[in-house]
Amino acid sequence: MIRPATPDDVAIILDFVRDLATFEREPDAVEASEAMLADALFGPAPAAEAVIAEDASGPLGFALFFHNFSTWTGRRGLYLEDLYVTPAARGKGVGTALLxxxxxxAVERGCARFEWSVLDWNADAIAFYRSMGAVGMEDWTVQRVTGDALRRLAVSG
Structure with a gap:
């Protein structure tokens, strides 16, 4: 079963985020707190949404997503920030169900695109996404500015 996340799910979502960060070889990179996630998902101006996959035993995984916008299509898209399935539930269709x-x-909301990023070393995930019809954007790379570089950029000029 997949259902919208509720404020009661914030702790498990944060646990899943930490597990995902460990899998992605960045166990110390998570700065989010329960309070931050609660505000981002359920505060007065939500920045994202999440769904929980579960069975009778409890939560099996989650997906966190938000809308982006394409000037080329003139429509918004759905961007998947995180998809995580517990190791015990992998290979049982949970990831497929979440996607x-x-x-x-995305279709219901009239989105032109459904997009996400995947680490280039995660061959299993890439093969899974290709089997679902995803196409890699080979000519594009993600650019990011954070921390001191972000602060410098903000005051330059």
């Missing part, structure tokens, strides 16, 4: 659920949300 299909989000694709349905």
């Amino acid at each position: 299909r659920h989000l694709a349905a949300i």
Whole structure:
């Protein structure tokens, strides 16, 4: 079963985020707190949404997503920030169910695109995404400015 996350899910979402960061070889990179996630997901101006995959045993994974916008299509898209399935639930269709659920949300909301990033070393995930119809954006690279560089950029000029 996949359902919208509720404020009661914030602790498990943060646990899943930490597990994902460990898997992605960045265990110390998570700065988010429960309070920050609660505000981002359920505060007065939510920045993102999340869904929980679960069965009778409890939560099996989650997906966190938000809308972006394409000037080329003139429509918004759905951007998947995080997808995580517990090791015990992998290979049982949970990831597929989460992606299909989000694709349905994107179609229902009139989105032109459903996008996400994947680490280039994660061959299993890339193969899984290709099997679902995803196409790699080979000519594009992600650019990021954080920390001191972000602060310098903000005051330069």
